Amino acid sequence: MKILAFNGSPRLKGNTATMLDNAVNGARDNGAEVELFNLYKMQYSGCISCFSCKRLDRERPIVCVVQDDLQPVLQKVRDIDAILIATPVYFGSETAATRALIERLCFPYLNYADYANSHFPRRIPIGLIYTMNIPVEMMKTLGYDVTLGRTKTTLEREFGYCKMIMANNTKQYDDYSKYEANAPGEEKQAYQEAHFGNDCMQARLLGEQMASGKLFVN
Numbered sequence: 001m002k003i004l005a006f007n008g009s010p011r012l013k014g015n016t017a018t019m020l021d022n023a024v025n026g027a028r029d030n031g032a033e034v035e036l037f038n039l040y041k042m043q044y045s046g047c048i049s050c051f052s053c054k055r056l057d058r059e060r061p062i063v064c065v066v067q068d069d070l071q072p073v074l075q076k077v078r079d080i081d082a083i084l085i086a087t088p089v090y091f092g093s094e095t096a097a098t099r100a101l102i103e104r105l106c107f108p109y110l111n112y113a114d115y116a117n118s119h120f121p122r123r124i125p126i127g128l129i130y131t132m133n134i135p136v137e138m139m140k141t142l143g144y145d146v147t148l149g150r151t152k153t154t155l156e157r158e159f160g161y162c163k164m165i166m167a168n169n170t171k172q173y174d175d176y177s178k179y180e181a182n183a184p185g186e187e188k189q190a191y192q193e194a195h196f197g198n199d200c201m202q203a204r205l206l207g208e209q210m211a212s213g214k215l216f217v218n
């Protein structure tokens with residue numbers, strides 16, 4: 001079982017990286033070979049709309065032709081068994097680097113002539129991890145179920161079942177007395193002490209399920 005894991009946070013030791021580490025460890029402890037990429041350490045763009053992947057004379061299975069740091073990684077996707085993507089929520093969506101990855105990952109496999117019939121040759125599971133500042137209760141009010149749900153649908157259409165997990169009300173600063181914040185540091189700290197351990201356990205379980213083939217719901 002080969003898994004590619006992507007950290008879409010610029011903070012390499014933040015909430016997202018911690019959640020992803022738990023998922024990766026869960027997968028590795030169950031025999032998976034996991035390769036981890038920190039997207040903010042790589043130089044690449046989103047889709048440039050060249051439509052090379054939509055040419056009728058293209059080589060199959062098609063991989064995005066744009067030559068940058070993402071190219072060799074997208075080549076690997078052809079041979080893997082699962083994908084893990086972790087991202088903070090920025091302005092109600094994934095981070096820019098994660099969006100760019102998703103564009104480049106999904107668009108070549110999107111079948112313009114038959115949307116329901118992906119060009120990706122197999123069905124593989126996807127684990128999608130979000131971390132965010134807002135509490136659970138606010139997600140629906142702000143429409144996150146729609147926007148994040150759209151990403152899940154996009155990944156599911158091209159690849160296969162996508163399990164989404166979240167960590168809410170995350171801690172952004174070590175010292176809240178020095179920065180603007182929507183809640184006092186003590187409140188955040190108390191919430192995180194009560195919840196983040198469980199969020200990380202959910203992430204570990206996601207990795208375990210992936211590695212043991214229990215995430216195959218098509």
Ligand SMILES: Cc1cc2nc3c(=O)[nH]c(=O)nc-3n(C[C@H](O)[C@H](O)[C@H](O)COP(=O)(O)O)c2cc1C
Nearest residue numbers: 009014015016088089090091092131132133134170
């Ligand atoms: C530019 C920026 C935009 C953000 N936008 C949102 C947002 O729209 N909703 C939200 O809940 N949190 C938002 N956040 C908070 C982060 O999603 C949250 O703190 C996350 O857990 C950070 O992950 P990290 O520790 O891996 O960096 C934003 C943070 C930044 C820096």
